[in-house]
Amino acid sequence: xxxxxxxxxxxxFTDITPEVSDFIKDQGDGLVHxxxxxxxLAIWLTENELLHHADVRFFLDANAPISKEPExxxxxxxxLHDMISLRNDVPEDERINGHSHIRYLFFNSSETIPxxxxxxxxxxxxxxxxxELDPVRQRKIICTFTAT
Amino acid sequence: xxxxxxxxxxxxFTDITPEVSDFIKDQGDGLVHxxxxxxxLAIWLTENELLHHADVRFFLDANAPISKEPExxxxxxxxLHDMISLRNDVPEDERINGHSHIRYLFFNSSETIPxxxxxxxxxxxxxxxxxELDPVRQRKIICTFTAT
Amino acid sequence: xxxxxxxxxxxxFTDITPEVSDFIKDQGDGLVHxxxxxxxLAIWLTENELLHHADVRFFLDANAPISKEPExxxxxxxxLHDMISLRNDVPEDERINGHSHIRYLFFNSSETIPxxxxxxxxxxxxxxxxxELDPVRQRKIICTFTAT
Numbered sequence: 001x002x003x004x005x006x007x008x009x010x011x012x013f014t015d016i017t018p019e020v021s022d023f024i025k026d027q028g029d030g031l032v033h034x035x036x037x038x039x040x041l042a043i044w045l046t047e048n049e050l051l052h053h054a055d056v057r058f059f060l061d062a063n064a065p066i067s068k069e070p071e072x073x074x075x076x077x078x079x080l081h082d083m084i085s086l087r088n089d090v091p092e093d094e095r096i097n098g099h100s101h102i103r104y105l106f107f108n109s110s111e112t113i114p115x116x117x118x119x120x121x122x123x124x125x126x127x128x129x130x131x132e133l134d135p136v137r138q139r140k141i142i143c144t145f146t147a148t
Numbered sequence: 149x150x151x152x153x154x155x156x157x158x159x160x161f162t163d164i165t166p167e168v169s170d171f172i173k174d175q176g177d178g179l180v181h182x183x184x185x186x187x188x189l190a191i192w193l194t195e196n197e198l199l200h201h202a203d204v205r206f207f208l209d210a211n212a213p214i215s216k217e218p219e220x221x222x223x224x225x226x227x228l229h230d231m232i233s234l235r236n237d238v239p240e241d242e243r244i245n246g247h248s249h250i251r252y253l254f255f256n257s258s259e260t261i262p263x264x265x266x267x268x269x270x271x272x273x274x275x276x277x278x279x280e281l282d283p284v285r286q287r288k289i290i291c292t293f294t295a296t
Numbered sequence: 297x298x299x300x301x302x303x304x305x306x307x308x309f310t311d312i313t314p315e316v317s318d319f320i321k322d323q324g325d326g327l328v329h330x331x332x333x334x335x336x337l338a339i340w341l342t343e344n345e346l347l348h349h350a351d352v353r354f355f356l357d358a359n360a361p362i363s364k365e366p367e368x369x370x371x372x373x374x375x376l377h378d379m380i381s382l383r384n385d386v387p388e389d390e391r392i393n394g395h396s397h398i399r400y401l402f403f404n405s406s407e408t409i410p411x412x413x414x415x416x417x418x419x420x421x422x423x424x425x426x427x428e429l430d431p432v433r434q435r436k437i438i439c440t441f442t443a444t
Contacts, residue, residue: 037419
């Protein structure tokens with residue numbers, strides 16, 4: 001069984017636990033796989049605590065900072081990916097997002113969560129987040145349930 | 149098929165390969181999913197080599213150091229999550245663990261491993277570890293087998 | 297259903313999307329699990345863009361540099377794992393690869409990808425890569441398809 005979740009991401013962390021819960025609520029025991037087909041939207045399980053989310057933002061800003069002058073080989077150029085003039089076949093709507101691709105190293109393309117009798121076995125504190133590493137975008141997430 | 153592994157974590161890496169192997173030993177071909185429902189206990193596959201484990205500890209201490217003075221905005225404050233006095237709905241047993249949540253970025257909530265005729269296909273060097281990012285705790289891990 | 301992909305890795309990123317696509321092309325709907333049984337070969341989904349791959353290389357070199365003098369406790373010793381003379385049971389073909397094991401923290405042992413009617417649901421830009429963190433090696437990857 002499969003369902004898309006459509007969302008417009010307007011911040012780093014969007015809690016999609018309610019949508020995933022709704023998808024599996026009539027199922028029995030099994031596993032739900034939550035997958036992002038986008039290269040700069042990730043899936044991650046963590047606590048829904050705003051100051052922790054701010055800590056993640058600071059961590060990313062420190063460890064994979066955004067390019068300030070992508071086209072110059074100056075001090076603030078951070079990513080070759082952002083030197084658009086060097087690349088072939090650049091999409092028309094390409095963004096300066098070398099940092100987004102590097103930040104992806106800290107997250108996941110998907111998470112798989114056990115389901116018992118139509119309920120997510122997430123424990124007390126874990127929630128399912130869509131992690132937006134680019135500016136606001138329309139996104140889709142693919143959920144797949146496997147019975148066991 | 150599903151089984152809980154209960155364990156008291158007394159160090160960073162606890163090898164849970166024997167428990168997972170025991171769980172799937174009477175199964176045929178498929179996949180085993182090993183999941184942590186805790187926000188500061190991760191699952192990771194790596195070599196069971198003590199000096200490598202020490203390297204991981206040093207890496208984490210360097211890249212996501214523990215807060216020394218969580219309640220002050222001093223030099224050693226590292227994480228907003230640790231400024232308990234700013235937060236609502238703080239659990240009674242909350243710990244100073246902003247660093248634990250950030251360290252989670254380097255690990256996984258779950259690992260999925262192929263199974264052939266009741267045996268883990270882990271290769272020669274990979275073992276399954278529960279990675280404890282908080283102090284000693286009583287934990288549980290959820291294992292799910294899917295036949296293919 | 298299961299298949300091995302055999303490959304000789306001669307660079308950091310090897311695109312294995314064609315091999316995985318071929319494996320699932322006669323299947324219906326489900327999930328494909330792509331697993332590395334090696335401790336220094338990872339699986340990762342990202343864009344097939346050469347300058348981005350160079351950015352990842354620079355990021356790894358900066359954040360988990362290779363040891364220059366593994367056997368000395370000098371300034372350039374980075375990893376205890378590389379001090380072979382301290383370890384028991386060292387494999388005959390052991391390499392100086394403490395950095396490779398630490399770099400594994402940024403990648404995954406496996407990725408799971410949705411399949412619809414024999415096609416990978418990877419989106420427009422994601423491709424499946426084998427990420428080689430050691431020098432050139434003969435490797436194998438285990439693919440498992442689960443129908444849903």
